[in-house]
Amino acid sequence: MKIKVRAFGPLLDIMENEYFIEASDTKALLDVLLQQFPGLAGRKIAIAVNGKITSDMVSLQDQDTVALLPPYSGG
């Protein structure tokens, strides 16, 4: 299943803003990303699947979009 991954903010120092990956659920997707981008390890990231932010593991379908949202601190 081909999943579109979008990254934001400081994560762009580590990876491209748009990325395609094969994964069947969010946990598998994160495992693959961590292998490819070790700089993601230990970072606090909120995950949104098709526009819905969730901490649960979610099964992914072909063409789903997963957004990786880091915290911003500036004001």
Next chain:
Amino acid sequence: MQWDSRYERHYTLPGFGPVAQGKLAASRVLVVGAGGLGCPVLQYLTASGVGRIGVLDFDTIQLSNLQRQTIYPTASVGQLKTKVAAEQLRLNNPSIEIIEHPVRLSKSNAVEILPQYDIIVDCTDNFAIRYVLNDCCVILQKPLIFAAIYQYEGQVAIFNVPDGQGIACNYRDLFPEIPDANEAPNCSENGVLGVLPGIIGLIQATEVIKLITGLGDPLVNKLMIWNVLNYQSMILEITHRADFHIPDIESLDIKQDVNGDQGHGGDIDTIHPTEIEVYLLDPKVCLLDVRESYEEPKFPLAHRGIPLSILPKRVDELTAMHIIVVCQRGQRSVHAALYLKEYFGKKRRISHLEGGIVHYLNYKKAE
């Protein structure tokens, strides 16, 4: 409600009108942080006629702030942000009330300050204060209009406002644990396009107005991401975490907080309750109670009362050469003393009573 030509464009706006204007006038909004986000929020809420606006910030104005913090004149560099912002805002709209809170937000002063307002706006620039503010707003059930920026992008959300299903999310639903500061360097470390906080701050101000007036579809339990380079924006739905532990009221332990703040107030001259009466024999000494007028117990020794919230407005009434500040537990008095020290410089001696009135009365009882 009295007709005020200042708001004519609101009165004639379909869907808004004098009723919505009246709601703004009856509202009390606290803006935490008077920096890049805080300036536009303050300026537009003031112009819009929000009845009472609190400005909370402990910092002074730096030259490098002026590229985006447009409320401050160049000549104000070095002065307290709350003081200068309040002066400018009063000039802009003298018919509303502007309250200065020249303090660093902590759990203990949040418990005192937040209840004075209906809506809180998070314009802070670091994770430590963001999490204190978030947790206090959860406990006190205060609507929190959150925003944060990074280089060319901003995030905005509304927390602690129940949606149609009665669910209210907060910042810990996004990020349960406080991130390391290096996960998202702030503007001073990583730069920011000057107009970005202007745009994101105005979205925050818009959400405040929508929430007060019931207009449109506010970002309740939604996170908006807005990018200035390509004008792409996204609105994401936030899910409440079932495993989220709402901090209980015990976590607002004041003693813990006083310890946390020792470094900040460490250079303030401290007077012990056993010494206070001796000091007061000197006519050059003035005892200043900075609690609100309704707070109990009343202080049994001769004193002046000017609440911390309006101290900057009335500071010139203080003529004594040595001012000893007191409050309930010796927490607000540190903040007030820091402010007075900054205001008077070396011309006056500024002290505070250790442990506040509570400590003094305990000592008298034991005596």
